[in-house]
Amino acid sequence: MVILDGKTLAKKIRLSIKKEVNQFKEKGIIPGLAFILVGDNPASQVYVNMKTKACEEVGIYSINHRMPKEINEKELVDVIKMLNDNPMVHGILVQLPLPEHIDEEKIIEAIDYKKDIDGFHPYNMGRLARGNPLFSSCTPLGIMKLLEKYSIDVKGKDVVMVGAGNITGKPMALMLTNAGATVQICHIHTRNLKEKTKVADILISAVGKPGLIKEDMVKEGAVVIDVGISRVEGKVVGDIDFENVSQKVSHITPVPGGVGPMTIAMLLYNTLQSVKLKEQ
Numbered sequence: 001m002v003i004l005d006g007k008t009l010a011k012k013i014r015l016s017i018k019k020e021v022n023q024f025k026e027k028g029i030i031p032g033l034a035f036i037l038v039g040d041n042p043a044s045q046v047y048v049n050m051k052t053k054a055c056e057e058v059g060i061y062s063i064n065h066r067m068p069k070e071i072n073e074k075e076l077v078d079v080i081k082m083l084n085d086n087p088m089v090h091g092i093l094v095q096l097p098l099p100e101h102i103d104e105e106k107i108i109e110a111i112d113y114k115k116d117i118d119g120f121h122p123y124n125m126g127r128l129a130r131g132n133p134l135f136s137s138c139t140p141l142g143i144m145k146l147l148e149k150y151s152i153d154v155k156g157k158d159v160v161m162v163g164a165g166n167i168t169g170k171p172m173a174l175m176l177t178n179a180g181a182t183v184q185i186c187h188i189h190t191r192n193l194k195e196k197t198k199v200a201d202i203l204i205s206a207v208g209k210p211g212l213i214k215e216d217m218v219k220e221g222a223v224v225i226d227v228g229i230s231r232v233e234g235k236v237v238g239d240i241d242f243e244n245v246s247q248k249v250s251h252i253t254p255v256p257g258g259v260g261p262m263t264i265a266m267l268l269y270n271t272l273q274s275v276k277l278k279e280q
């Protein structure tokens with residue numbers, strides 16, 4: 001059984017991004033990423049801090065806009081418009097979730113799609129669906145890189161994607177389909193989940209329910225990717241019962257140290273792609 005080591009691969013990717021960032025800086029171009037954080041959700045604060053630190057490490061300049069949760073939609077859109085027009089900003093990231101009174105879709109659509117380094121804008125989702133992506137969602141992009149690194153060919157494979165969210169499940173299914181896999185998407189309303197998962201050559205779970213995927217739901221020798229992040233008794237855990245599932249699979253991602261670090265590396269990667277798009 002092979003552990004898919006996202007932490008080590010992400011480190012390598014960050015190093016190569018750092019080199020390219022330095023080359024841009026030598027030409028007087030400073031890659032810039034703007035973060036918008038609305039409210040005081042503690043998990044969101046942790047994520048933005050982690051992403052800001054990752055930018056610092058590779059030399060990407062970051063701007064942080066922290067706003068009170070009472071802010072209205074128009075005020076938020078105005079900040080986004082200002083960042084859309086700012087030539088120093090190559091990427092804009094609005095940390096989700098937003099407070100309930102703000103329409104998430106409207107906010108995502110307000111971002112210039114050329115600065116949408118999260119890949120959430122309908123233009124970018126549409127490009128991905130057409131098999132001609134510009135910016136793709138960081139988590140599934142990181143998983144594709146991880147599979148590639150371990151020479152796991154997805155072409156012709158039966159893949160089951162558990163979770164149909166916009167951030168991971170749906171774009172992951174599109175990327176895998178584009179790469180020639182046969183993909184089935186499962187979600188909360190799926191009946192007999194086990195029947196579906198246990199025939200998968202590659203099983204990916206992005207739900208956020210610890211222990212959802214048990215040993216008897218997984219095929220012998222399958223590749224298993226765990227996107228889930230939950231806290232149980234102070235420990236970060238995924239969706240997959242790692243201890244038992246890891247006994248029968250060929251490859252598995254750990255939580256933490258699997259998909260998570262790849263997501264952040266892909267955010268930096270997409271920011272650099274945006275710089276290249278604009279400056280080259």
Ligand code: NAD
Nearest residue numbers: 139163164165168187188206207208227228229259260263
């Ligand atoms: P989401 O809420 O957008 O989607 C969750 C999906 O799970 C939905 O499609 C829902 O139908 C499905 N679901 C819920 N209960 C289910 C069940 N019992 N059986 C089958 N499907 C079920 O969530 P998301 O944003 O995609 O995040 C999912 C998880 O992945 C969370 O734990 C999140 O923290 C984590 N996540 C991790 C990373 C990372 O970098 N590792 C990145 C993004 C999200």
